[in-house]
Amino acid sequence: MAIEDAHVALSGHPVLRGFTLELVPGQVRALIGLNGAGKTTALRVALGMLAPDAGRVFLHGQDIRWGPRRAWRTVGHLVEVPATYPELTARENIADTARLHGADPHEAARRAQGLAEALGMGDRLDTRVQRLSLGTRQKIGLISALSHEPTVAILDEPTNGLDPLAIVAFRNEVRRLAAAGRSILLTSHHFDELARIADHVDILHRGRIIDTVTPDGRDLEKVFFDRVVASDLADRELA
Numbered sequence: 001m002a003i004e005d006a007h008v009a010l011s012g013h014p015v016l017r018g019f020t021l022e023l024v025p026g027q028v029r030a031l032i033g034l035n036g037a038g039k040t041t042a043l044r045v046a047l048g049m050l051a052p053d054a055g056r057v058f059l060h061g062q063d064i065r066w067g068p069r070r071a072w073r074t075v076g077h078l079v080e081v082p083a084t085y086p087e088l089t090a091r092e093n094i095a096d097t098a099r100l101h102g103a104d105p106h107e108a109a110r111r112a113q114g115l116a117e118a119l120g121m122g123d124r125l126d127t128r129v130q131r132l133s134l135g136t137r138q139k140i141g142l143i144s145a146l147s148h149e150p151t152v153a154i155l156d157e158p159t160n161g162l163d164p165l166a167i168v169a170f171r172n173e174v175r176r177l178a179a180a181g182r183s184i185l186l187t188s189h190h191f192d193e194l195a196r197i198a199d200h201v202d203i204l205h206r207g208r209i210i211d212t213v214t215p216d217g218r219d220l221e222k223v224f225f226d227r228v229v230a231s232d233l234a235d236r237e238l239a
């Protein structure tokens, strides 16, 4: 998965301004940025949910405008509200997503059960979604995104609403997927979480990546603010 020089304007305002990113197998990348920096927009572009005004998106090396639709089966995603049918049970919702992704139903169900137990919602799988808490719905979204073993997983603020046990379980699952050669792109507002989960952190500011850092032992909060301030100063000098 790669995004090359994407430009997006929404309601006349530039939101992405030359956004470029490449996901490498086995890599966990995280986007961090201020509210409105363009993180969700970038993920929507990566998923083909929003066509950029300029720039290109590649999935498994093929431009998504011309590549086979089947390629999307290999992509797991959770962007914005988890898409679920409220009148179906958690298990039914998860199975539906697995089916859409062409996964072996028994294998996907086995993985979903394991993930649900690790996330602390094994006993909620047969409850209708409408009766579940927001955090549990988020867990269903994550299980749906990951139980078909995607080659590429794109997750917007995946730990939103998760309890500490589930955050650790999620991190372990992401690590396992990465170790198996999968690529993960996620967003987060929490420096501590990023340092624990990502091997590359991309700082997104005003619609473009201004720096990429490897967290190992660094004070990510300080790096982030240093880069953002430097970028704003440079923009002001240019203006």
Ligand SMILES: Nc1ncnc2c1ncn2[C@@H]1O[C@H](COP(=O)(O)OP(=O)(O)OP(=O)(O)O)[C@@H](O)[C@H]1O
Binding pocket: 010, 011, 015, 033, 034, 035, 036, 037, 038, 039, 040, 041, 042
């Ligand atoms: N449909 C839309 N129409 C007009 N502007 C939009 C639309 N969607 C998003 N925007 C604007 O685009 C900018 C980037 O939004 P985006 O949701 O990508 O930011 P973000 O980095 O994910 O923010 P947050 O941290 O708050 O989730 C914001 O200024 C937002 O107001």
